[in-house]
Every structure is written in structure tokens, then in C-alpha cells.
Amino acid sequence: METYKKIILPEKEMPASWYNIQADMPNSCLPPLHPGTKKPIGPEDLSAIFPMELIKQEVSKERWIEIPEEVLDIYKIWRPSPVYRAHHLEKLLDTPAKIYYKYEGVSPAGSHKPNTAVPQAYYNMKEGIKRLTTETGAGQWGSALSFACQLFGIELEVYMVKVSYEQKPYRKLMMNTWGAKVFSSPTNKTQAGRKILAGDPDSPGSLGIAISEAVERAATIEGTNYSLGSVLNHVLMHQTIIGEEAIKQMQMTGDFPDIVIGCFGGGSNFGGISFPFLRLNFTEGKNIRCIAAEPASCPKLTKGDFRYDFGDTVGLTPLIPMYTLGHTFVPAPIHAGGLRYHGAGAIVSQLLKDKLIEAQAFHQLECFDAGVKFARTEGIIPAPESTHAIACAVKEALKAKEEGTPKTILFNLSGHGFFDMSSYEAYFSGNLVEHHLTEEELHADLKKLDTPLAV
């Protein structure tokens, strides 16, 4: 009668390598282009702000990249993370489907983000970098990098979108506790910030502006690099430890997933859980459905165009081949702040174009509804981002019930919701506003693009 039992991977069986899906993709990603020349960029273009090891990983075709011993050491603070079977949620849904979830909220920062923050801080430290800069919106990424930098003795400057800085003081304090300096962006510290403030002294900031500030600081200060928490190939690769562990854990259960689900912002969460299962599709002839669950208010995968676009709002980053809503698209202020990004990383975009993965969009009301059902049956309060994966799992489990097929579903519960209780308040009080995008709103920013198409 073990209904809440964890499936624990012994520490000695923790994967010692990340899986690089670029080794197995039927079609490689198109190269990133220089924002000025629109020619493919080389390593030297990135070396001003990234360490060489990460630049190498970004374009590597090696299937396995060894995880450094120092990174494994820190991973072991919380890894291997548990897999659970959601018996009580299954019962509530009265479904023949088996629902499993991998729980990444056990990390000290409370989400999957430290899986890449730790190696990024490590490689920068190894290459003599004394300071990193980054941006953060909702705060999960900034917290994770603060934690990682503190352990490797690296200074960190976090440019936090002003509106979040003011609304989420606890996330800022968490970063401070780990020694990071957090600035309300736009700041007076950068040209980019000063320019914005000159135009609008009361600017609420945006992720695009914060990226510009962090990149400018990294490019102009000696011994300083920049770090990003999603979208890029090496970032998604660091997250594959999630799925590689999950494969071993699912083998321990005697079940194996027919469907694997991750929520989708820039791709680090979805890529982390799904790429290792896609490996089995590619190399062992399996046919596992991998579903990216994105917010209906920011539907780049289900409604965007596949084409070259910038990673930031201002247009300073390389052009990436991506499913995008246009880099000037401003998503509605939904409560899953970590999913409010206009585009998808290059790998996920190529996989979707090649129909090797699926995407589904969910409205936030059904996500919170699924999240509260989950908290009340399984006992863990999920982050608003993670509720998108739960909503997708619920939908697939109910479909299995309708069809009478006993599917096995695995989703990634990427973080806990302890810093997001005000979002639950909005849900309970009936104040969650659902924004239904019109066709016009959807295409307005895409129409502005003059970047080359990918196809």
C-alpha cells in the first residue's frame, strides 16, 4: 500500500554525462547569424561574453559530454532528484493512465535552473572569469545563478526587470543571501539603461532591456562574462540530466512512458526532460510522444513562425532559427513569468519543424486548476510554470480514459511555488485574467520582422 513512494536513483547511478541531442538530430539546426552582417557567426564572435568550453558545447556534435567532477559534487546536494507516481491524482481523474512526475523543486534554488547554472559558473571560473552578469524576470534563473556563483566564488550582477524587482522582493533577497548584487533594470549603470531612462524615467523595464544591460556590462568590463538560463543549445544540454535520470528511474518501476511532458518558455525545462527520451526514439526505434506545454498567451510553438529572429527585444544578440512571435512581442502579464518569452531555442524549433515533438497551448486558468488539484492530491505546491505540464498531463490522462487506453505519462515538475503564492491568491480570489490573443495581435510583431527566413 505504498501510494506516495518515491523512485530514488542511487547516487552512484547518477549519469556522469549530459546528452547532446545535436549528435542524433536527423536535420541539424541552421547556424546562428551575426546581427549586423547576417552571416553565420564563429566562436570568436561569442568569446567576448562566453567561456570557450561553453562555445564548444554550443556547436558540439559529440553525443555525450562528460560532467566535470566539481559539478557532479554540487549536483549531489539535491540530485538525483526523485520520480513519483501520482496515484492520488490518477484516482481523482479516474483514469486508466499511469501518471509519473520528476520533481526538480528539491534544488536549493527550488527549480531545475541550477542544473545549468552550476556548470556555467564552473566553466567561467575555470577560465579565470571573476564576474558574471545576467538578467532575470520572474527570478528563478537569477536565484539559481546566484547560488552557483556563490559556491565558485564568482561575483554576480543580476539585472532584474523593474516590475518584478518591485513585485517579488523575496526573490531579490534570496539572491542577496547568496551574495549577488541585484539591480532594478533599467539602471544608470549602462548606456542601454541610460538611453531607456532618458526616454522614460518611469520605464517598468522588460526582459529585453535587462538582457541588453547584462550583455553590455559583460562585453565592456574586464574579466566579466554573461550567462543565459535557457534557449541556447548548451543550456538545454545541461538540463538533460533530468531525463537521463528519469529513464533509469522509469526502468526501476517496470513502466515506461508513452508520453513525456515539459512546460515551455525558452526550452530548458522541456529539453531537459524530453531530449533523453528522444534519444531512445532516434537510436532505439521507440515512439515516445514528447509534448511541450506552452501558455496560450505566448504561443510561439503552436502559432508562431519558424524563421530567424533575435533572442532579445533590442536586437543585439545573434539571429537564431526559431519558432517566434517576433522579438518585439509582449506577452500578457500571466503568472507563469518564466514562460513569457517570444521564441524557442534552435534545437526545439528544428525538432518541431521536423515533427519529432509536439506542442500544446494551455490557458492559465486551466493550469492553476490542475496545479491546485495536484497540490491537494499529491501534496506538493507547484510553480505556475510547472502547472502547464500538469494541465497537459491531466488532458492526456483524460484522453486515455475516454479512449480506454492505459497510457503511461511522465511530466517534469520543474519547481515549487513557494515564491508564487500571490499567483495562487489571484486564482483563489477569481482575479486571474485570461487573455485571448486575437489573430491581429498574434501577427503584428511577426509582420515587423525584416530578418531572413529560415526556409
Added chain:
Amino acid sequence: METYKKIILPEKEMPASWYNIQADMPNSCLPPLHPGTKKPIGPEDLSAIFPMELIKQEVSKERWIEIPEEVLDIYKIWRPSPVYRAHHLEKLLDTPAKIYYKYEGVSPAGSHKPNTAVPQAYYNMKEGIKRLTTETGAGQWGSALSFACQLFGIELEVYMVKVSYEQKPYRKLMMNTWGAKVFSSPTNKTQAGRKILAGDPDSPGSLGIAISEAVERAATIEGTNYSLGSVLNHVLMHQTIIGEEAIKQMQMTGDFPDIVIGCFGGGSNFGGISFPFLRLNFTEGKNIRCIAAEPASCPKLTKGDFRYDFGDTVGLTPLIPMYTLGHTFVPAPIHAGGLRYHGAGAIVSQLLKDKLIEAQAFHQLECFDAGVKFARTEGIIPAPESTHAIACAVKEALKAKEEGTPKTILFNLSGHGFFDMSSYEAYFSGNLVEHHLTEEELHADLKKLDTPLAV
């Protein structure tokens, strides 16, 4: 080179019984007395608000009490909890001491409190109880009981001290997410609350008032019981799973603690980690020092009297033989809200009187200083309550350095600080007020007592 390695107890070795220290104490606790007659109370006096199984456990002399299967099932959501060695903190302190810690923040409610919330909800459910009531101050206990009641389908009313209700909205929302009803106490729902409000409509509330409201509701509504999160014997016993696990984990390391430390409010945290080690002192002739770390602003163990006193401010509960500052003592508003209680439970008090345990008091500034050192070396942000145990471990580690003795220290890291970041803000901004109690303040409330002395 494994410096952050967890010591993980395999699930199948999880203890199947709680340890009841009442079987081994050289001197038994004196009996609780009826608040009116001041005669020893019997089971029937408690049966109006507690289930019979918990009343039996309260006075049992059996050494081991079997943990029900249904409780073990839920424990396995997060148990066994990890033990870590704090290599990096040791290095920072440059101490020959080995510092280990048991981490209870991995529970869904973020502290050790679910260890007793789950069995309390279970036994009430088994005896047909449909509704529980409780009080909460800082919110850790209310959250834990909300979680437990939700899983057993029991309704829960939480009377939350008004000042906390207003200052800690996220804790309230956490309880709501788990389905509990949370009321700002004093309320209009009880005679006790109405009486207070008639006298002072703007009363900020107190733990004492909240207890009165919760007890009154339980005593007057059919099918409703009351639940307490510390102080009582059965509550501390449920927490012994912490120390019983830790003994097995320490045996896995090849080291064994000379010193065991827990922070001290009512005793559930300290009792949970230390009673099993005291078992080894009692039954195997070991000589492990067990230290309760209390706040200097609420120093019942180091400066209180040992005598009979009430568990609540209003004087409705039985009289308990305890180290107390007087039940009307109002501690300064320190940030470790969970430690602001005037007295110690009967067992801990008897052990201290018999010099079988030690107590030390710490000011909150040194506690936060130790907590931030810990977060920056070991990566986990501790609850303000838990920083008292860290401060004590740091003190003992520095003493070991001074004396050149390589002691092994184990402390209980009872919870994370994610809901307490505003306290860290007060610390970082230099706004933590240190309250130094005068001798007069210390004895004022004790002088008011007319209850029988214990000796």
C-alpha cells in the same frame, strides 16, 4: 572529492517505530494537572479534544510505538531526509570539528512539522473526526497540518495570530492551497475571540488567544478535535524519526556525533533530533552532549523556573511541569517566530532538571550571521528558527578549534527560509533589533504565578 555529498538512508531502512523516551527517563515527568482542581488529569479530561490513541501515546511507557502503514506511506513523499557533512562551513571556520546536519526542509511544507501533523491527522481520521482546529503563529505548523489534513480528507480551521496573518500572507495562501480555512485571530466565531474584540476591536492577537479560539471550537463542535504542533509528549515522540534516521546515517559515515543540537521553541525540533541519541546515552552508556539552542529573548531553559504553568496565555490548558518564563510572558518580536513560546514541554524540562541535556541561548544577530555563512558555504537558506542550531554548531566548532579537539557535531536544520526572506532583509539592512532582557523583565511574569511548584 565529494564535498557536498548527501548521506542517504535507503527507504527500506526507514525506522518503522517512533522512540518513546518516557520508557528510559531516569525520572518520569510529573503528571499534568487540571487547570481548575489542580489534581492530576486523566484520559477522560483530554478526550473532548484529542483522539484516544494520542492520549494513550501521551502517557505511554512503551519504548517503541509502531508507525502506522498509512503514515509511513505519506512520510515517504520526503523521508528519509538527507544528512550532509558541512565541509565548506568547516573550512570557513578553519575548525578540526566535523559538522554534520540533518535537513528537514525537504518536506512539502518545508519544515519538520509534517512528521507529527501526518500521524495526528491520521489518528483523528481513524477515530471518525471530520474537522480539526489549530492555531499558528509564524505559519510552519499551520501549513504542515493543512497539508496532512488535505491528504486524509479532514477539514481544518486555522486560527492565525492577526499580526502574522497580515504580515505573512503567503503562509496563509499555502494553507488555502491545501484546502484549509484560515482565520485572523481574534475572530467573531468564538466566545473567547468576541470577548477580546469587545475589549479591543484592534487587538493584534496572540498565540494564547488563538489557542483559546481553536480549543473552544474543538470542544464545542460535534466531530471536531484540536491539534497542537509542539510541547506535548506525543508530538515530540512523532519527531523522533528524525534522530532515529540520523543514527543510521551517522553509522554509514564512520563518524559519530559527540554533540547533537536542535533549536528550541516548545521542543519538537530539539526532541526529534536528540531523544534517539539520548536513548544511546541511557541504554548503551554513550555520553553524547545534547544541546537545545534557544533565543536569548525567550530564554525559558537557561533563565526560566522549573514549575507548573499553563500551556496558553489565558490559562485554559492543563498545568504542565515546565521550565517557564510565566504564561503571560510576551517575548520580543524576534524573527524566529516559531521559538517565541514561554515554556518547554514536560519531558525536555525534566531532562534539563536532571542535567541530562544542556541549553544555550543565542541572540538573533549571531543567528542570522551564522545562517548567512551557512547559506553561502553549503547552499541552503535556513529558516530563522534553524539558524539558532547553526549558531550553536558554529560556537561548538570554534570551541573545538580553540581546544584542539576534533569533535563531531550534528545539528538539525529543521526548515528552509523561503517564507522568511523579509527577515533576511532586516538582517542585511542592519534593522535587526536585539532585545536584551533585563532581570526585572525576566522575572515579572514568573512573580505573577500562583500555580503549584513542581518541587
